[in-house]
Amino acid sequence: MKPHHLVIEAFGPYAERVAIDFDALSDEGLFLIHGSTGAGKTFLLDAMSFALYGEVSGERGVKGLRSDHAPPQAVPRVELDFSAGGARYRVERTPPYTATKLRGSGTTEKLAAAALFRVLGTEQQPVASRTGEVTREVERIVGLNAAQFRQVILLPQGRFAEVLRAKAEEREALLKTLFETEIHERAGSWLEDQARTAQRAIEEQKRHLAWLREQAAEEWLPFADQPHGRAEGEGASRSQDPMGAERPASASDPGTPTDQASLDRLLERIRRVVAACEETRRLASEALEQAQRQRASVVQAADRFDRRAAARTQLAQLEPQQPEIEALALQLAAADRAEALRPSLEADQAARRDLQDQGLRLRRELERAAAVRDGARGLPDAVVALGLLSLPESADLQDARTVLATRRVEVEGLARQAEEARQARDRAARALALQQQAQAEIAQVQRQLQLLRDQRLSAEAALQAARSAADRLDGLTQAKNSLAERALASRQVRKGRRLEGEAIETLRAAEQRLQLTTTALRTLRERQLAGMAARLAGDLSTGSPCPVCGSSHHPQPARSAADAVDAGQIEAAEAALNQANQEQQAAVMHLADIRIRLEAVLEKAGAAAEDPAAAIQDAEQAELALTAARLQAERLPQLERNLAEQGRQITSLESSLQAASTTAAVQERSAADAIQRAGEEEVAVAAELGEGVAPRQVLDSLAAVAQALETLARCSEADARLRTRQEQAAARLERDLEAAGIADAAALAAALRSEQERTGWRRRIEAFREALTSQRAILAAPDLLELPELRPNTAAAELAEVAADGARTAAVERHSEARGAEDDIHRLSEEHRRLAGDLADQEARSELLSDVANRCQGKTVPYISLQRWVLSAYLAEICAYANQRLDLMTSGRYQLRLTDAGGRGGRNAGLNLRVRDAFTGEEREVTSLSGGETFQASLALALGVADTVQAHSGGVHLDALFVDEGFGSLDPDNLQLAMDELDRLREGGRLIGVISHVAALRERIRSGLQVIASDQGSTLRVGSTAMP
Template identity: 55%
Template structure:
C-alpha cells in the first residue's frame, strides 16, 4: 500500500480543509512532521488510520473527532487516495458527530459514513458504501487490519515497542497476516482430521466386530439349551459353528422320517380315492339312464314330425313354382301402377305437348296401339321444337357477341381513362424532374463554397478542441516554472547561507594555518596567544562547490521551465486566435462543423444527380409520346365496338320473338326438349309392361295346373298344408341328430353298467375323508420338519458367514490401529500438542521471524555499534501454550541473552525500529507477502543520545535510498537540521493548519 493524497476537513484541530500530497513528500523519501506541542501532528496519522479503518492510531475515541474550531454545521471528513496491487483507490470517511437539527433547536446524532472508490480510466467508481464493507475491502487491499497496520506501517506515540514486546500469540497473528502460511495450517488441520477419522475407523471396526458376535449369538439363541452371552473372541464363534452343525444333522434326520410317513399316507389315500371314483361313475350312469327312459315319448314325437316333413319335401318344387309365378304377377302389376304414376307426372311436367298426348287416359294401362300413336305424335313434336332450339342458340350467340363487343368497348373506355390519367401523372413527374434538375445544377455550382465552409468549420472545431489541452499544458508549465523558481531561490539561499557561515568561520580557518614564530598574514605578529577555534558547523570549500553546482542546475532548470512556459503560452495564443469566438462554446463549434459537413454532403449528393435527371426528363418525354398514341387507339376501338354491340342485340331480339310466338312466353326450346325425355321413357316403359303382363298370366296358369296334379296322389289337401309340413334342412338335421344321440347314449350307458370295472362294488360309497386327514397330518409334519431344517441350515450359513467376517475384521483392526497411531502422532506433532510443542504453521512462521531478526540485526548492529542482536527463542510449551516465536536480546558486552523488557528506553526504540524495518524487508523479500511502501514513526527519537540518533538517522537514510517513504513525528531539533523537507503544523485560536515544504531550521 502506498498513500498518495490525504484530505482533512473539520477533523481534530483542523477546522479548515487540509490537503497533503504524499507523492511530493515521497520524492524526498524522508520527511519530518513537526510543530508545537498540541498543534495536531499525531492527528495527521490519526486521520490516515481513520481513513483506512475507521479507527485512530492512538487512544482517542472515534466519537470525538469533529473539530471544536469548525462550524456546528460542518461535516468532519477524511479522504485518502492510495494505490494497491497496481490500482488506485480513494476512501472517504465521516466519523459519528452531532449536527444542528434541520428544524427547531438542538442537535442530532449523525452516523458514521464511508465510501470506497476505484479509479477506472478517468472516473472514480464506487465499489463499497457501508462502513463495515469498506473496512473489509480496505483490509483485503492493504493486507493488514488496523492493529497490524499500527504495528508495521504506522507506529503510534507511546506504542512504538509493541512489535518488540508483543506476546508470542500476538506476534503469530501479525506474522499470519504478513505471510501466506495458511497451507501449513490447513495441512495440520488435515492431519488432525485424518487422525480423527482413523480413530473413528478403529472404533467403528470394534463396534462392527461386536455386532458380528452379537448377531452370531442371536442366530444361535433358538437352539441354545439355555440363555447365553455373546462370544468374546474368535474361538467362541468357532465353537458356535461346531454346535450349529450338530443341530443341522438332527433336523435332517427328522426330515427324512417325515417324508417317508407322508409317502405312505398318500399311497393309502390314492387307493381309497380310486375305489370311490368307480362307485361314483356307476352311480352317475344309473342316474343318466333313468333320465333317458323318461324322454322316450318326446323322442317318438320327433320321429313322426321328421317323417311328415320329409314327405312334404317331395312336393316343394311344385309349390315353389306356383308361388313364384303368383308373386311375379303381383310384382308386375305393382310396377305397372308405378309406371302409370311416373307417366302422369312426366306428362304434367312436359311443355308444348301435342293434343293427342294431353287427351291420353293414363289411369289404367293403355293398349299397345294407343301407346304407339302417342309415341309417334311426341316424336313429331320433338322435331319441331329441335328446329326452334337452333334458332334460340343463334339468338344466344348474337347476345354473346353483343356482350363481348360491349366489354371491349368498356375496356377501351377504361384504357382511355387510364392513359389520360397516366399522361397527367407523367407530365407532373416531368415537371418535378425539371425542378430537381435545376436544383441539382445550382448545388453543383455551389460545391466550391460549401467545401471551403466545411474545411473552415472543421479547422475551427479542432482548434476549439485543442484549447483545453493547451490551457492545461500552460498551467502545467506554469506550475513547473514555479517549482523550478522555488528550487532556484532555495539554491541561492543555501549558497548564500553557506558563504555567510564560511566567512563567519574564516578566522578559525586562518587560525588553522598559523605556525609558531611565523607572522600572522592578517596582523603580522609572530605570536598567536588566542587563535580562533572552528565551530561544529564549519563550512568546507567542498560544500560551497556542491552548493554552487546545485545553483547552476537549478538555474538551468528554471531557464528550461521558462522556455517551456513561453512555448505553452504561444501555443495557447495560437489555438485561441484560430478558435476565435467559438472557443467560448465548444459544443456550438462542433455542431457548426457537423452542420457544414452535412451541407457539403447534401450538395455533393445533389450534384451527382444532374446526369440521371437529364436522362429521366428525356425518358418522360418519350413516355408521353407513347401514351398519346395509345389514347388515340383506344378512342377508335371504343366507337367500333359500340356499333357492333348494337347490331348483334337487334338480331337476338328478332329470333327470340319468333320462338315465343311458337312456344309461348317464357318457354325455351331446349327446356321443352328436356321435359320430353321423361315422358318418352315412361311411354316406352308402359309398352314393355303390357307385353310382360301377358307373359306372367300365362306362367301362373301353367304352375297352378302342375300343383293340382301332384296333390291328387298325396296326403296333403292343398299347397298351404304342404307349406305347413315343410321344415328347413337345419331343423330336420337337428331332429335326426337328437334322435341318434339319444339312441347312442342309451346303448353306451347299458354297456358301461355291464362292464367288469363297475362290478363287485359295495352298496355304500367308500369314505375318503379319513385318508385325506391322514395325508394332511403327514404333510404338516413334513412341512414342519422342512422349516426346522431350513431354519437350522440358514442359521448355520449365517453363523459361518459372521464367523468368517469376524476373522477378516479382526485382521483389519490391527492395521487400522497402527494407521490411527501413526496419524495421531504426526497430527499432534504438527499441531504443537507434542514435543517440542511447536505447530507446523508456527514453525514456518519461526523461519520467517528468523529472517526478520536477521534483517533487523543488520540495522540494530549499526545503530548500537555492534552491541545488540535479536535472537529467536523456542521457550514455552508449558501450561497448554505452544513454544516458538519468542524474542530475546543478545548483549555482546556481557555475552548473555536477556529479555527484551530489560532494554533501556533508547535501546528499546532502536530495537523496535530495527524490528519494524526487518518486518518490511522480510515481507518484500518473500513472494506473496504484503508490499510495504511507507513507514510512519511518532516520537521515540528523544530517547537517543546524539551519537545513537546519528546512527538511527543513517539507517533511515539508507531506507530512503531504497525507495521507501518514511515520515517521522518528533520534537528533536537535530532532526529538523538533518531532515530538510517535511510538514510543519501551525496552531492558532482558529485551529491548526499545515505547511508543506523545506523545514525553516534546516
C-alpha cells in the first residue's frame, strides 16, 4: 500500500484545506515532518488512518474531530488517494459532527459518511458508499486492519524505547497495546469458566443420582412389608427414609439403595411382589365369575316366575272386553263399505253448493249492471231497453254489447276533438306568459343599459387620472432614489467614524505587541549565545574530539544554566514575532480601508451628513409619493380593460332589448290563433253531447256498462256448465247407492266415519286380539309350566356377587400399584445406570479442562499464561527481525536476546530482554545502553514490529513508513548510522517519513513538510527543510 495524495479540511488542528502530494515527496524517498510540539505533525497520520478505516489512534476518538478553528459552515473531511494490489483508489470520509442549521437557530447532528472509488485514469468507479462497507473493502484491499496498519506504517520510537527499558510486567502491558492478544486472555478465562461449569455439572449429576435412588426407595416403601418381596437370608435392618431421617426397617425393607447393584436388587424384589399380586388377582377373578354365574341363574328363574304372573294378570283383564270388541268390528265393516261411496256423495254435494253459489253471484251481477246502466249517459236505445230483472237471453245480451261498442267509437272521436281544444288553450296560455316575460325583460334591460352608461363616464375619468400618474413615475423614482442615497449615506457617516476610532485603537495595540515580541526575541537570542558553550559541551563524548579546540580530553565541560534557551523557544518567539508583524500590517490596511469608505460616504451624504433626520424624512415623503403614483399607474391596464368591457356590455344589452321586443310580438299573435281554434272545437263537441258534457266522462260510463254486460255474459256461461255437472253427479250417486244396498244419501252419510276414527277402531281391535293371543302363548310356553309357586330370592345372590367384585377390585388395584412401582423403579434404575456411566466421562473431561485452564492461566508449571506465551513468541520474532537492523546500525556489536529468566516462581518468564555485546562477548541488561544505543535498539525493535505484523498479515507490503521522534538522543555518528538504516528502508521505492523537531535532521533531510501552528489553526508548508 502506498499513499499518493492526502487532503484535510476542517479536521483536527487544520481549519483550512491542506493537501499533501506524497508522489512529489517520494522523489527523494525520505522526507521530514517537522514543526513545534503540539502543532499537529502526528495528526497527519491520524487523518490517513481515519480516511482508510474511520478510526484514529487509541488516544483520540472519532467524535470531536471537527476543527474548532473552522468556520461554522465548514464540513470536516479527509480524502486519500492510494494504491494497493496494482490498482489505485480514492477514499473520502467525514466524521460525525455538530453543524449549524441553515435555517433558523440551533444545531443539528451530522452522521459519519464514507465513499470508496477505484481510479481509472480520469474516471472514478464506485466501490462502496457506506462507512462499514468502506472499512471492510479497505481491509480487503490493503490486507491490514486499522490496528495493524497503525503498527506498521507509524513507528512510535518513544514507545518502543519504553518497551526496551521496561520490566517484564511493564513490557507485557506495552506489548498488549501493540498486538491483539486479548483473544488468548479471553480463551484462558473461557477455559476456567468451562472447568468450573464442568465441576458444577458433576456435583449436580451426583446429587441427581442420589435423588434417583431416594425416589426408588419411596416407590418401594408401600410394599416393604409384602411377604413375597423378602429375599432369602434377609433379616431385620434399619434404613433411612427419603428425607434422611432414620426409621425402623422391616425384615423385607432393604433401605435406600446406595449404588446400582442395590437398585438392581430392589427391582428384583418388586418384580416378585408383582408376580404375587398377579396370582391374587387371578384367584379373585375366578371367584367373581362363579358368583356372577350363580346370580345369573337365580335371576333367570325369578324372571320366568315374574313373566308367568304378569301373563295371568293380563289375561284376566282382557277376556271381559271381548264382546265389546266384536261389536266394534261389525261397525268398522259398515264404515269401510260406506267409505267407498264417499267420492260420489261429496261430488253431488259439491255440485249442489256450486250451483247455489252461482245463483247468488248472478243476482249480484244483475243488480250491479242495472245500477251502472242507470247512471250512464249517451247510451243506445237497445241497451236502455234490455231487461235486467233476470238473466237476459244470450242473443239479446250479445246485440246490446255490439250496439254499445259502436257508440264508444263515436264518443272517442268527440273526446279527441275536446283534447285538441284543451291543448290549444294551453298553447295560448303559454304564449301569453312568454309575452309577459318578454315585457319584463325589456324593462330590466333598459334599467341596466342606463346604469352602464353612467359607469362608463366614471371609468373614463379614472382612466385619464391613471395615465397622468404613469407619466410622472420616472421623475418621482429619480427623486426618491436620490433622497434615499443621501439618507443612507448620512446614517453611515456616524458608523464609519466609530469604526475609524476602533481601527486606530487596534493599530496601536498591534504596534505595542510587535514591539514586545521584537524585544523578547532579541533577549532570547542573547541568552542563547551566552549558553552556546554549554550546548557544545552537551554533544561531547569520551574519546571524541571537541569541535572547538580539537582535544579528546574534556576535564571541565560547560554546564547548561537553569534558564538555558533551546531551539524550540527561539522558534516559538520567531513565530510570535511573525504573528505580531502580520497583525500590525493587517491593522494598517484595515484603517486605510475604513478611511477610504468614510470619505465615499461623506461625499454621497453632502449637506445631509450633519442632519440625518431631515434627510430620512425627505426620503420617506418621496417614497410615499412614488408609492401612491405607482399604485395609480398600475391600475391603468385594468381601467382600460374595464372601459372596453363596459362598451361590449352596452352593445350586448341593446341587442338583447331588440330580441325581447320581437319575442313579445310573436307570442301575442300565437296566443290569439290558439284561442280561436279552441273555440271552434268546443262548439262541435257540445252540439253532439250537449252543453257541459265532457266526452271523457261519457266514455268512462260506457266502458263501465260494457264491463257489466261482459260479466253477465260470463255468468250465463258458468250457470249452464254448473247445472250440467250437478245433474251428472246426482245420477252417479243414485247408481252407487243402489249397487251398495244403501237406502239413500242420508243413510250413507250416517254410516261414514273419518279416517282417523276408523284407524283408531282398527288398531284397538288388532291390539286386543294380539294381546289376547300373546298372553295365552306365554302361559303355554314350556319353561313356565313347571315353575314353583314361590318366587326365587335374588338378593342373596347379588350380595355374594358384590363381595366377590370388591375382592377382585382390591386385587386389581394392588396389582396395578405394584406394576406402577415396578415401572418407576425400572425407569429410575435405568436412568441411574445411564447417568452413572456418563459421570465417569464428565469427570475425565472436567479434569482435562481444569488442567488446560490452569496451564493457560499460568497456575501450573512453567507458570506462563497463554497470553504471555503468545506475547513471548511475538517478541522472539520481533527480536529476530530487529537484530537484522540492529546489526547494521551498530556495525555488528549488539544483538537483542530473549531470556526465560523471571521473577518469583517463573511468573515473569518469557518476556525478559537482554543485549549481547559482541565486543565483550557478554550479555547485559538493556538499561545499560547509552542514549544513542537505546535509540538504535528501539528503532530496530520498532522496525521489527512492523516486519512481524506484515508477516502475520499475509506478507502485505507497505510502500510508506513513518518514524516518530527519538533522534534527539543521537550523536552525529549514531545519527549517521540511523540515517543509513533509513536509507536502506527506502530502497525499492518505499517512502520514509521522519516526524521530528530535531534541527540536525533538517540539515540531513532536504525536503519535507513544516507544520505551522497559530491561533487560527495549523497550516502546512511543503518544500525544502533547510534552516534559514
